[in-house]
Amino acid sequence: MRKLTAVLLVAVLAFGIAAPAAAAPMQVSARIKDVAKVQGLRNNQLVGYGLVVGLAGTGDSNKSTFTVQSIANMLKSFGVMVSTSQLQPKNVAAVMVTANLPPFAKPGATIDISVSSMGDAKSLQGGTLLQTPLRAANGQVYAVGQGAVSTGGFAAGAGGASQQKNFPTVGNIPNGALVEREVAMTFTDNDKITLVLDQPDFTTANRISEAIDQRFGQITAAKDPGTVVVNIPYDYNANIVGFIAAIEELAITPDSAAKVVINERTGTVVIGSNVTIDQVAVAQGGLSVKIGQTTKVSQPPPLSGGSTVVTTDTTVDAKEQQSNLIVLPAAASVGDVVTALNAVGATPRDVISILQAIKAAGALHAELQVM
Structure with a gap:
């Protein structure tokens, strides 16, 4: 039996029609030490x-x-x-x-x-x-x-x-x-330290710079999306370890690009919290086709001089499951996307096809990464 899944996606968001408001995603804070490292310290x-x-x-x-x-x-x-x-x-x-x-x-x-x-x-x-x-x-x-x-x-x-x-x-x-031997390392340069972001991002680098400046004054400069240069205050020249420890404990809200990661081999879908979609309509249904063969033997009448003939009859039975057409409203959180797709009865494999089709239609505002 072969199962064919058909997915139909049509963008229905028209100009001048306001999209329903959605709750903003919850902001999660992290320590600077969890998103950045001091340059020069490595394995x-x-x-x-x-x-x-x-x-x-x-x-x-x-x-x-x-x-x-x-x-x-x-x-x-x-x-x-x-x-x-x-x-x-x-x-x-x-x-x-x-x-x-x-x-x-x-x-x-x-x-x-x-x-x-x-x-x-x-x-x-x-x-x-x-x-x-x-x-x-x-x-x-x-x-x-x-x-x-x-x-x-x-x-x-x-x-x-x-x-x-x-x-x-x-x-x-x-x-x-x-x-047996220690590796010599230097993490300061002319009374400065450099923080290197694990995931380079302009917004995150700027937030790190602002958090440090708010705590110690204007002592930082975001050089690029991956590095933030920090001047060591005079009061901490004799306690650089304490200064770095204080910086690492500062809380910020890291930013990241909207991304959907798909593993087609395992059927795994991971959707980031910044993923949004425009209003689309989704129809999903299943078509099952069953083909059977029956062997029949035809016997001639007695003394007719005929021969026995073996024939095969083929039957085809096609059934289409009832499909629902549902409108996915413009969503601002991953929960809205998942809830809407679950309402269609989509399996993880179907979700992969649906997300790829939404991306092709231009309604998915995120990077689609297929592993």
Whole structure:
């Protein structure tokens, strides 16, 4: 049975006809620290190559020659001389280790690390990562990782049957790396700090500037949609941390462009609070077509000399569900849009088609992003 859904959208807003008033969307405030960061404070990515040992036969095979070479080199560093042809690395896996070094992490602090298999290992469950230097992009070692790997999944099977949960070839080691070196960072420049917006926007940048000026006086300048330059007051020259903390706690109302995000694979629709539509009419209905075949056998009369004939009769049954025509008034909130579409009996898949058609008709005032 094939289901065909027809969606008809016609714009009916005419010149001179006033649209019904709608309630303005509720304004939500946020702290400056939630929408902007101080320039110069950032994470640093670390990466390293290591070995996970202690696997129950789920490690790399002999085909992973780099694993065999790594085992031989490791044993050589301990004074054990072996030939690569003598090694069977089924209990060992070569892995890449990654981590993010937060700003101002001091030597002796611990950070989380992720461990990912490089070869053909089946699982890292139960393994232990050997001491692995973690390097930054400049090639210098900033942390060293080691510890038991937690995979959060498993892979089991025998006799051709297998079952797997999550990804057992990827694991984590909480607090598994020890910081060895601090990354030097500077977040002030000539008694100024710069706030960088997570989502550049002219309105949000201006509101941040106004909020800070209202609290400390005229000390800011919105340089562009993504940055706000703040002069450090003289009274805070000896307490820059306290000044930044006071700025981060200030509340503003961030602004954002109207956007509708659609994931056609999962049927997910996310509509922003600033989305508005003009008045439109929507008709939605379903047409079900059922085609059936019946086989019949025709027997000739006795002694007639005829032959048996097999025939097929095809029947077509078409039913159209009752569809409703509803007028969507000009809406100023996401709730109005969703309520009106639900009144038509639209499923998430239908809502996707309806929103795309409304956008094509020019009645949807928002960016339509399809994932």
